[in-house]
Amino acid sequence: MDTGKDPADENALGVFLRARRARLGPEDTGLPTTGRRRVPGLRREEVATLAGVSADYYTRLEQGRERHPSQQVLEAVARALRLDGEAVAHLHRVATPAPRRTRPVPRVERVAPNLRRLLDGWSDTPAFVLGHTLDVLARNQLAGALFAGFTHADNMLRMTFLDPAAHHFHRDWDRAAEACVATLRRAAGIDPDDRRLTELVGELSVKSAGFRTLWARHEVRGKTREAKLFHHPEVGDLELHYETFTVNGAPTQQLVVYQAEPGSPSADALSLLGSLSAARL
Structure with a gap:
């Protein structure tokens, strides 16, 4: 194993x-x-x-x-x-790997205050920041509402493979799982000695047969843009498109922004989700 x-x-x-x-x-x-x-x-x-x-x-x-x-x-x-x-x-x-570190140093990723303020200013758009191993480093209120059904909301891979909510939330779970693993495989090629990466792969390999199968395929892909099909327990089906942006001040971080087609049922559902989230504050 x-x-x-x-x-x-x-x-x-x-x-x-x-x-x-x-x-x-x-x-x-x-x-x-x-x-x-x-x-x-x-x-x-x-x-x-x-x-x-x-x-x-x-x-x-x-x-x-x-x-x-x-x-x-x-x-x-x-x-x-x-x-x-x-x-x-x-x-x-x-x-042609870079020289290996004799003692891997834990990498602490922090989101800049200005980026956090930017996230919080987008009240009608789910947005969040991912670290190099797809840890969710920051999210705005609407992104929190979108993923509210998850217990493992700290990492996209743990959410996808270890959380029971994932198969209900992702209407195309197989595609979502493949994309997550391919992104992590890319990170492994960039910095194979990273301690967080090794720990995460170890945890997922032990706990998820699905992850082990996909990890062994060695698919490599970075996050760019794509349509995502979700089912939210409060507002129903959503089709959201996302764009990914590299954070210049922290090149290992990525800003991910979801949006719905204007005037679509998904836009109405996203607006309803925002209203429900605001009412709970």
Whole structure:
């Protein structure tokens, strides 16, 4: 069982390559399908052929015996594995990691007072600030009302995988779960020694089989923009679109802002939620 050691794996490149290779078949790459396969995915030799490198060299990459692949090789392997932009960036990060810290220092993330005031000034828009491991560092009143049904309201991953409210709240739970894990995987590539990251992955790996399955897929994606489908216990169904902004003064933090289509039933429901929340103050 994965207990959280994975973020700082000594052969992070090999782990990533094996996971992504297992998700491709010959039919996905134009290679002929020959013979019965004992395990799913492409064979090492097939990836090597697609990348234009020797099978021995690619094997050494996966086994961690080749520590200094060139940029050209990485790009060729990325094309062979059909990696998208986020996954290619992650590949380069794990292939050329920063020097490891001998004693990981806990990272304390704080939201600047001006940003908190900005959040509080948006009375009709749910907005919150996320840390590098999707800890909810600050939220405005409407965001608090939106997530009021959760017990684990301190971290988006804990909310999604450990809180019973998640499957009722997220009308497309699978999609929400995949997005959360892919974002955390990106954080693991940037700073694998981060103590908070290791602790969070360990907790989720022990407590959630769903998280373990998705974590092993090595999908990588950052938060940008998307539509979210929610069901709130007080106001019913909501379709909200979000935008994500990097906080310049704290680059590991992200400001997330939800909004409903003007004049839509979701806008009416969001307005009702705001009124209900204000009445309880």
